[in-house]
Amino acid sequence: MGTHVIKMPDIGEGIAEVELAQWHVKVGDLVVEDQVLADVMTDKAMVDIPSPVHGKVISLGGQPGEVMAVGSILISIEVEGAGNLKASDQLVKEPAPIKEAAPTAVAPKVEAAPVLESKPVAACRPAPQAQVARDADERPLASPAVRKHALDLGIQLRLVQGSGPAGRILHEDLDAYLAQGTQNARSGSAPSGYAQRHDEEQIPVIGMRRKIAQRMQEATQRAAHFSYVEEIDVTAVEELRAHLNEKHGATRGKLTLLPFLVRALVVALRDFPQINARYDDEAQVITRHGAVHVGVATQSDVGLMVPVVRHAEARSLWDSAAEISRLATAARSGKAARDELSGSTITLTSLGALGGIVSTPVLNLPEVAIVGVNKIVERPMVIKGQIVVRKMMNLSSSFDHRVVDGMDAALFIQAIRGLLEQPASLFLE
Known part of the structure; x- marks a missing residue:
């Protein structure tokens, strides 16, 4: 040997x-x-x-x-x-x-x-066992998805026997633990749901979480953040999206709202080049970019990642949609390459249906702007003296006040608003 x-x-x-x-x-x-x-x-x-x-x-x-x-x-x-x-x-x-x-x-x-x-x-692998005793400070091996599932179920992972490689806890081990708990409940030995808990879990800030923490702290310490929120009527663009999906979805793929937002960014930035920029505050140099490389903030099991849609100015709606989907899948599955996670000139962030009413996104340094998408809600609105139901959405955006003036930020977001409320203008040259 x-x-x-x-x-x-x-x-x-x-x-x-x-x-x-x-x-x-x-x-x-x-x-x-x-x-x-x-x-x-x-x-x-x-x-x-x-x-x-x-x-x-x-x-x-x-x-x-x-x-x-x-x-x-x-x-x-x-x-x-x-x-x-x-x-x-x-x-x-x-x-x-x-x-x-x-x-x-x-x-x-x-x-x-x-x-x-x-x-x-x-x-x-050993045969699954329902329960095992570990020290209170011992952290069992499990994937982020299993940890979240256990948290949702109220299961302490230190009590679960893992059947995967190196004792890794799998989803089926959680099922076995729950089955054992059901058996205990039938026999009258299950613990009360109101029992006191005294367990604690210390999680070292390492790896991706450390990098995220460092970047967020650096961004808030170095940039002069200010946020601007505007309400947008997305009824027309949503009707266009539904029409295009019905007509071309089977052959070209389904469109979400994100490709329309990317297109709106591209068109609006033509008149606001100071916002499609990166600021090297150590060298005191602002670089304005002709190319629009849009970072799309994506949540993964290891934390927030920002894959980059390169040269969005040269992409059609379906090309942007396909690239956003590809990059998001790569980021969430851990397959994104290093060059796919760097080089953005402006970032788009969205929590989708969980987007809330207003947010204050943190800049992705050295960029000087980030556009945050909130959820779409149907609300009664007054249009020409009539109360009508419209689909409304807020854009919550942040800017680096060292580079972007408040008036320019407001005009930029108003330009995006105009493009989305009159979606035909997205495609005028």
Whole structure:
């Protein structure tokens, strides 16, 4: 038997160090080739580190939250054959408790050594058990989706036995736990729903959540935020959208409101180039962009991400819709590339049906404007002396007052309003 050492790979772009966000394995686990071992976080994206070999994990090289240099030892795996361990290599310390994160990209695969014959980890799962006792501060391994499902169900994950790789808790384990609870209730042993709770959970701010926290704090500290809210009658544009979907939806795809908003941004920015800009406040330079690269804020399991629709000025409604859908899927599934998550010149943010009445979006530095979409509601409105039902929506937008004057911001949003309320004007040249 030998040892195969995997070092922190060079992810590119001159990055010398990365943050170890999460381990997907622990010492003693059997791993197979291409199985994800860990997630690491760069300034722009999360990156998967896959195994190049079959073998058994014998040591881990760091704890989640640690910043590791490129080339440092990440993990050591026992393999059949000589392995690749050199005399100068130093083995690493035992792992800390596993923390949660989610992958968004795949790093280059390391050259493989001879493999060890073993069954895939998935084939070695134990039979599900309904309940297990863990220490109060122990954080079990589970995906963000499972954690949310457990929270919605009121289940403490530390009490659930996981049947996935490395004891990962799966959705079916929650089902088994609930089934056990139902059985206990029938026997009169179920705890009261009004019982006092004294459990606490400490969640380290690492990985993507740390990056989001840093960027939000930096944005609010450095930019002079101000917000402007305007009410828009979207009845006409919604009627146009429904008509286009009925006529072309089967062949070109369904349209949401977002492609119309992107088009409105593109047209309005022609008269407000100071808003399609990025501000380097250290160099004291404002760069106005001809190209409109629209960031579309997207919620994923690991937090808020902003994939970028590049050259929106050159896209049709359906082209924009297809690109928004592709990027959102990539971001939510952890497949968005680093260059798809950077370079925006203005950002569009929307919570869809949960959009509320008013919001105060935080700028996506170094941009100087962000347009926030609130939910559409039907309301009685007075038009030409008559009370009619119209579909109304607020735009809640924020600007960097160091670059954008209040009058210009208001006129810009009023221009968007005019375009959406008279949607034929979106397509006039």
